[in-house]
Amino acid sequence: MNSFLAANAELLITIVKIALLLFVVLTVNAYLTWFERKVVAHMQSRWGPHRVGPHGLLQPLADGVKFLFKEDPTPAGVDKFVYFLAPLLALALALTSIALIPFGPDPIRFFGHDIYLGIAPPDVNIGILALFAVTALGVYGVALAGWSSNSKYPLLGGLRSSAQMISYELALTMSVVGVLLMAGSFNLKKIIEAQAHHPEWGILGWNVWPQILGFFCFFVAAIAETNRVPFDLPEAESELVAGFHTEYASFKFAMFFIAEYTSMITVSCLCSIMFFGGWLSPFPASWTFTHYLPSAILIPFGLWVIWDGIRYETIFGRIILPGVGTVIAALGAVFVVLPGVNEFIQGPFWLVSKILVFLFVYVWMRGTLPRFRYDQLMSFGWKLLLPVSIVNVILTSFVILARMQWGGK
Amino acid sequence: MTASLVVFFVLAALAVIGAVSLILQKHPIHSALSLIVVMVALAGLYLLMGAEFVAAVQIIVYGGAIMVLFVFVIMLLNAGVEEHTSISKMAGAPGLLLVVALAGFVAATIARSAESVQTASQSGVMSSTKDISNMIFKDFVYPFELTSFLILVAILGATVLAQREKN
Amino acid sequence: MVPTNYYVILSAILFGLGVFAFIFKRNIITIFMSIELMLNAVNLAFVAFSQALGKLDGQVFVLFVIVVAAAEAAVGLGIIILIARNRQTLNVERVDLLKL
Numbered sequence: 001m002n003s004f005l006a007a008n009a010e011l012l013i014t015i016v017k018i019a020l021l022l023f024v025v026l027t028v029n030a031y032l033t034w035f036e037r038k039v040v041a042h043m044q045s046r047w048g049p050h051r052v053g054p055h056g057l058l059q060p061l062a063d064g065v066k067f068l069f070k071e072d073p074t075p076a077g078v079d080k081f082v083y084f085l086a087p088l089l090a091l092a093l094a095l096t097s098i099a100l101i102p103f104g105p106d107p108i109r110f111f112g113h114d115i116y117l118g119i120a121p122p123d124v125n126i127g128i129l130a131l132f133a134v135t136a137l138g139v140y141g142v143a144l145a146g147w148s149s150n151s152k153y154p155l156l157g158g159l160r161s162s163a164q165m166i167s168y169e170l171a172l173t174m175s176v177v178g179v180l181l182m183a184g185s186f187n188l189k190k191i192i193e194a195q196a197h198h199p200e201w202g203i204l205g206w207n208v209w210p211q212i213l214g215f216f217c218f219f220v221a222a223i224a225e226t227n228r229v230p231f232d233l234p235e236a237e238s239e240l241v242a243g244f245h246t247e248y249a250s251f252k253f254a255m256f257f258i259a260e261y262t263s264m265i266t267v268s269c270l271c272s273i274m275f276f277g278g279w280l281s282p283f284p285a286s287w288t289f290t291h292y293l294p295s296a297i298l299i300p301f302g303l304w305v306i307w308d309g310i311r312y313e314t315i316f317g318r319i320i321l322p323g324v325g326t327v328i329a330a331l332g333a334v335f336v337v338l339p340g341v342n343e344f345i346q347g348p349f350w351l352v353s354k355i356l357v358f359l360f361v362y363v364w365m366r367g368t369l370p371r372f373r374y375d376q377l378m379s380f381g382w383k384l385l386l387p388v389s390i391v392n393v394i395l396t397s398f399v400i401l402a403r404m405q406w407g408g409k
Numbered sequence: 410m411t412a413s414l415v416v417f418f419v420l421a422a423l424a425v426i427g428a429v430s431l432i433l434q435k436h437p438i439h440s441a442l443s444l445i446v447v448m449v450a451l452a453g454l455y456l457l458m459g460a461e462f463v464a465a466v467q468i469i470v471y472g473g474a475i476m477v478l479f480v481f482v483i484m485l486l487n488a489g490v491e492e493h494t495s496i497s498k499m500a501g502a503p504g505l506l507l508v509v510a511l512a513g514f515v516a517a518t519i520a521r522s523a524e525s526v527q528t529a530s531q532s533g534v535m536s537s538t539k540d541i542s543n544m545i546f547k548d549f550v551y552p553f554e555l556t557s558f559l560i561l562v563a564i565l566g567a568t569v570l571a572q573r574e575k576n
Numbered sequence: 577m578v579p580t581n582y583y584v585i586l587s588a589i590l591f592g593l594g595v596f597a598f599i600f601k602r603n604i605i606t607i608f609m610s611i612e613l614m615l616n617a618v619n620l621a622f623v624a625f626s627q628a629l630g631k632l633d634g635q636v637f638v639l640f641v642i643v644v645a646a647a648e649a650a651v652g653l654g655i656i657i658l659i660a661r662n663r664q665t666l667n668v669e670r671v672d673l674l675k676l
Contacts, residue, residue: 082438125535129465133452136473140445143477147438147484159484166477186538417578421586428593428613437605444609447590451616454586457578458627463635467619470642475612475649482653483605486660504600512592519584536632544636556643563647570654 009113017119018099025098029261030060036363043367054309054317070250075150078247082148087248087255090141094262097134100127101269102188104347105279117348127188128180131270132173135225139165141259142227142234146244157243160374161227161234167381168224168231174389175217178396179207179274192278199285206277210399213392215275217385222267224381226260228362230369231377268358269351276354279347291342294349295332302329416457424450437488441479448472462538583624590617602667604656608649615645 005012034049034056041048049056074083104117116122124130139162146158180186183194191207198205208215224231235243245256272278283290302325309321335342372380427447431440448471455464545553594617597610619638626634656666663671 079436079438082442085442125537126461126465129462129469133465133468133473136469139473139477140480143480143484144438144442147480155484159481162477162481166474169473411577413578417582421582424586425589425593428590428597431606431609431613432593432597432601437603437609440606440609444613447613448616451620454583454620455623458583458623460623460627460635460638463623463638466639466642470646471612471616475646478649478653479605479609482657486605486657486666488603488605488666501600504596508592508596508599511595512588515588515591516585519581519588536635540632541635541639544632545639549636549640552640556640556647559647560643563650567650567654570651571657 013110013113013115014119017115021098021119022095025095025262025265026258028265029258030064032261032265032359033063033257034060035359036366039360039363040367043364054312054314054321057320064254067250067254072250072252075247077150079148079150082144084252086141086145086148087252087259089144090138090259091255091262093134093138093141094259094266097131097266098262098269100124100131100134100188101266101273103279103351104344105189105192106344106347108344122187122189124187126186128176128186128191128270128274131266132169135172135263136169138259138263139169141256142244145248145256149244149247151247154244154246157234157246161244164231164234164374164377164381165225165227167378168221168385171217171381171385171389172221172225174386174393175214175221176274177389177393178211178214181393181396181400182207182210188273188278191274192280195277196280202280202284203277203282206275206280206282208275211275211392211396213388213395215271217389217392218275219271221381221385221389222271223362223365224377226263226267228260228264229366230371233371233374233377264359264362265355268355268362271358272351272354277350278354279351281346281350291346292336294342294345295335298332298335299329302326302332413457417454420450420453420457423447424454435490437483438480441476441483444479445472445476448476459535461535462541580624580628584621587617587621587624590614590620602669604659604666604668604671605653607668608652608656612645612649615641 037059038048038056049059052059052062074080099119102116102118102120102122107114107116109115120127142165143158143162146154146156146161149155149158179191183191185191185194195206223229227235235245245253248256281290305325305328306322307325309318309323309325312318312321335345424447427443427445427450430443431447434440434443448467452464452467452472455461455467591614594610594614597613598607601607601610619641622634622638622641624634626632626638659671660666665671
């Protein structure tokens with residue numbers, strides 16, 4: 001038994017990592033739907049889900065149960081193989097892209113094996129290119145779903161949506177080239193390390209300042225890729241019935257749903273890694289007191305949850321919320337007490353906070369902006385976004401070349 | 410039976426199954442999906458050989474753009490199931506024999522070729538994108554510019570061809 | 577490691593299957609896809625030899641082949657759309673007269 005474990009240790013570690021990450025991603029997806037409904041509701045001066053569990057926290061669970069028990073009809077005349085393949089493809093590709101993202105710089109030493117945070121090894125030399133490859137294949141899920149449904153509205157919605165995704169894919173990949181020129185590698189870890197060249201600059205060393213054009217192009221193109229507001233015409237409820245997933249019921253619709261939110265998470269990860277320094281702290285490296293920031297945030301938040309929970313209206317809430325609050329506060333206390341864990345958690349903490357900020361911006365836009373008309377959408381992608389990203393590449397190359405020619409720093 | 414040999418056989422089987430499925434499927438969309446499987450399997454084989462940039466480009470360009478174009482055209486033209494006529498059934502068997510002969514001839518020629526190519530050393534080193542781009546922009550810069558011109562011509566041609574007539 | 581022979585034999589098999597599909601399928605789009613299959617088989621041979629000889633020329637040439645295949649697919653599919661519009665059929669056996 002021991003020798004079997006030792007011989008296949010890497011494989012077993014990878015399998016455990018995959019299972020863990022899958023669980024985490026699916027839970028984050030579920031609570032992202034809760035988060036979205038709550039935030040959009042509060043922006044519209046209403047409460048959102050607040051009956052199912054304290055503060056509506058068990059709403060995703062109720063939604064999951066609903067999806068399991070709802071009837072799952074297959075329309076007549078569909079191409080059975082493609083009809084079943086499309087949501088599987090969308091979900092599989094969306095989840096695969098999460099596997100390529102590194103979540104932290106330092107590995108955990110476990111019985112002599114280095115366990116890195118993130119499934120792919122940190123020296124995948126084509127990191128960002130592999131992510132784009134997975135995104136490029138994601139068009140098939142949408143196009144095949146629309147076509148196989150044997151109905152007018154899904155076909156139109158699917159064709160429009162896939163045309164939109166292909167058009168914005170160009171702008172997406174071009175807007176990243178500036179970052180790649182500055183970092184000199186496709187490797188995500190090296191891109192973050194290139195932003196840490198001046199550790200005393202903190203937030204000023206991140207890629208977003210020199211690459212502000214690239215960042216806006218990337219963010220807008222990413223919203224169009226994930227079919228979110230304001231680019232969600234192909235799947236909006238008031239247009240085209242529901243677009244390419246009209247004929248998909250309960251569980252298959254849930255698969256498309258999860259795929260969309262997972263690609264949102266992936267894009268937020270990419271934004272934070274490439275433009276906002278990934279796991280780097282915004283404070284200069286010499287301000288070591290900022291290492292207590294995770295605890296400084298978690299402990300008061302946990303205490304507030306306890307205080308709010310004690311005064312909650314239902315008995316269930318009065319039990320659950322203080323429990324959750326205690327867990328959060330205890331986690332913060334652990335970070336203060338164990339400095340080794342504190343140092344290790346710095347990287348993932350900053351990356352996760354940046355991802356959460358981007359997810360909030362996504363949801364904020366959903367609650368605020370009206371949607372583009374289809375022809376406006378396409379002309380925006382081809383006539384504005386693509387030329388701007390090309391100009392960004394040219395400018396970046398000029399600046400890098402000028403630095404090389406005339407010395408520079 | 411090393412790990413890379415096992416991976417090779419799995420990917421090779423996937424590629425051949427995809428190609429056979431391309432021939433046997435009746436609906437063009439299923440043939441297109443089989444071809445996508447072949448391309449992804451080939452990308453895996455490129456990764457196995459250490460050509461990571463080519464593998465990524467294969468998936469992005471071939472699998473993510475060219476095949477999407479094929480799938481769009483099949484959807485737009487509403488291509489249906491293929492009809493069978495008398496000519497094709499007759500020529501099926503001798504055709505298959507001839508194709509097997511062709512493939513066998515090519516394979517046998519290679520197999521009888523120089524020893525240095527047959528089992529040459531594959532060091533398993535990943536070829537870096539930097540070296541490839543150095544080559545493209547230094548030794549092959551003229552063909553590179555020509556291909557960009559070719560793409561421009563193709564874009565113009567496709568746009569003009571697909572226009573509706575102004576009646 | 578995998579001997580280069582294996583890759584080349586696989587490439588020959590895929591090329592043969594592509595030729596078979598090219599000659600015996602009747603849908604013009606499927607014929608076009610068999611051309612892409614043949615190009616892919618050749619790409620595999622290029623990369624295999626590039627790895628065997630240790631030079632990168634093969635991989636650079638594969639990139640050019642992919643680009644040319646993309647351009648060819650775009651124009652070819654444009655022509656196919658025109659044929660489908662004018663003859664209302666995608667069966668090559670029906671498009672055998674120059675006159676409509």
